[in-house]
Amino acid sequence: MKVFSGWRRLVFGLPLIFLLTHLFSVMELNKNSKLGEPHKQPNKKFDHLVLGPAAGQGLSNRLQCQGTKALNRTHSSNSRSGADGSITFVTVFAIYNSSLNVGDEKSSSTVFGDASYNKVGRSMALLNVFINFIQVTMPQSKVIILTDPVSDLPVRRNRVSLYPIQGEYSRDKLMLQRIRSYITFLESKLQELSWKPRNITHYIFTDSDIAVVDDLEQIFHDHPNFHLALTFRNNKAQPLNSGFIAVRGTPDAILRAKLFLQEVLKVYSSKYRNASRMLGDQLALAWVVKSKPHFDVSRFAKGLAFSEDIDGSSILFLPCALYNWTPPEGAGQFHGMPLDVKVVHFKGSRKRLMLESWNFYSSSLDISDMLCLILGSGRTKYDF
Numbered sequence: 128m129k130v131f132s133g134w135r136r137l138v139f140g141l142p143l144i145f146l147l148t149h150l151f152s153v154m155e156l157n158k159n160s161k162l163g164e165p166h167k168q169p170n171k172k173f174d175h176l177v178l179g180p181a182a183g184q185g186l187s188n189r190l191q192c193q194g195t196k197a198l199n200r201t202h203s204s205n206s207r208s209g210a211d212g213s214i215t216f217v218t219v220f221a222i223y224n225s226s227l228n229v230g231d232e233k234s235s236s237t238v239f240g241d242a243s244y245n246k247v248g249r250s251m252a253l254l255n256v257f258i259n260f261i262q263v264t265m266p267q268s269k270v271i272i273l274t275d276p277v278s279d280l281p282v283r284r285n286r287v288s289l290y291p292i293q294g295e296y297s298r299d300k301l302m303l304q305r306i307r308s309y310i311t312f313l314e315s316k317l318q319e320l321s322w323k324p325r326n327i328t329h330y331i332f333t334d335s336d337i338a339v340v341d342d343l344e345q346i347f348h349d350h351p352n353f354h355l356a357l358t359f360r361n362n363k364a365q366p367l368n369s370g371f372i373a374v375r376g377t378p379d380a381i382l383r384a385k386l387f388l389q390e391v392l393k394v395y396s397s398k399y400r401n402a403s404r405m406l407g408d409q410l411a412l413a414w415v416v417k418s419k420p421h422f423d424v425s426r427f428a429k430g431l432a433f434s435e436d437i438d439g440s441s442i443l444f445l446p447c448a449l450y451n452w453t454p455p456e457g458a459g460q461f462h463g464m465p466l467d468v469k470v471v472h473f474k475g476s477r478k479r480l481m482l483e484s485w486n487f488y489s490s491s492l493d494i495s496d497m498l499c500l501i502l503g504s505g506r507t508k509y510d511f
């Protein structure tokens with residue numbers, strides 16, 4: 128895709144309403160000039176929205192788009208009468224001290240719309256959009272942010288609470304700390320349930336760079352027997368993503384989930400400690416699952432949900448294609464977006480697209496159209 132950078136920078140500084148009208152003309156330009164896809168410039172990171180062609184054209188089970196207009200209705204707009212009230216999202220969020228250093232290149236400001244963000248501001252903006260999407264698609268649910276007791280997060284939102292847990296939240300230990308925090312949280316819930324029986328609350332532990340685009344209550348409803356659910360993809364080295372873990376709210380399931388995560392933590396600490404910055408938790412998850420002799424790894428290639436018993440825990444494996452959707456990085460094959468996608472993950476350099484998606488949704492109020500924006504832009508690398 129050719130870059131009209133000067134012109135676009137100008138457009139970018141204008142209020143959103145102008146940006147949206149101009150978007151369509153940008154798409155027209157792309158269609159007419161038939162230039163390549165954005166990911167063919169692997170090192171370039173964009174400071175403005177870039178739309179390429181939507182993958183999956185002509186596939187009947189994939190979203191079809193005309194620019195940012197969806198030709199299929201992916202989600203019914205009437206929500207399921209507050210059934211989601213029994214779900215709480217849990218995420219780990221920390222602000223790093225180093226991010227406060229001035230002069231550091233990474234802490235320099237980034238412009239989005241007519242606002243300018245430093246590094247902390249960028250993280251907070253993403254956290255707020257994460258919460259916004261949950262409050263739109265599952266308005267009865269709650270959000271709990273597990274955080275460092277020393278950080279004073281400026282989060283004041285309805286149905287959102289902070290839950291401080293002592294630990295090591297430095298960047299290179301964060302993935303390890305995250306599992307520890309999940310375990311501590313589950314232990315506390317188990318204790319609460321033991322002295323004060325209450326209505327069941329299910330927990331969904333997620334990264335905070337995701338958009339929940341449909342009600343997830345049906346996971347617990349359609350699959351009544353699992354203790355915890357993980358998302359899988361067809362990837363030999365990293366078949367499991369740690370960014371989405373659902374735990375049923377019964378005492379038995381919470382206990383099983385806690386024991387399973389303790390096993391993952393043990394493997395992480397003993398085998399993958401050196402990978403702790405990024406991938407250690409995913410490698411440890413995969414090791415715990417694949418090391419069971421009866422486990423059939425070929426099911427990761429099939430893309431259908433399945434259940435398996437691992438050390439007494441009943442684990443539901445859900446396809447990333449629906450519950451943790453992200454376009455493949457680089458030049459990997461890409462078959463578009465399933466019509467019933469539930470969760471979009473803005474991994475890596477897609478954070479600006481997460482904010483753009485929210486802005487687009489706030490003005491269009493149309494999830495399907497927004498999914499077309501994400502589908503057309505999901506392989507672009509952004510600077511945010």
Ligand SMILES: *[C@@H]1O[C@H](CO)[C@@H](O)[C@H](O)[C@H]1NC(C)=O
Pocket residue numbers: 187188191198199466
């Ligand atoms: C999605 O929309 C396209 C274009 O209108 C149509 O051909 C296709 O049948 C639709 N798919 C489904 C599953 O409704």
Ligand SMILES: *[C@@H]1O[C@H](CO)[C@@H](O)[C@H](O)[C@H]1NC(C)=O
Pocket residue numbers: 224277296297
């Ligand atoms: C960050 O700063 C606080 C207070 O200044 C300090 O207590 C804490 O140990 C620091 N954390 C890291 C990870 O350096």
Ligand SMILES: *[C@@H]1O[C@H](CO)[C@@H](O)[C@H](O)[C@H]1NC(C)=O
Pocket residue numbers: 325326
């Ligand atoms: C538990 O659920 C019932 C039925 O949905 C409801 O009437 C009741 O108020 C709930 N109790 C609590 C403590 O939330």
Ligand SMILES: *[C@@H]1O[C@H](CO)[C@@H](O)[C@H](O)[C@H]1NC(C)=O
Pocket residue numbers: 397398399400401
């Ligand atoms: C981690 O890396 C260090 C130095 O590279 C090495 O000595 C150590 O054995 C590694 N530990 C593990 C658990 O692989």
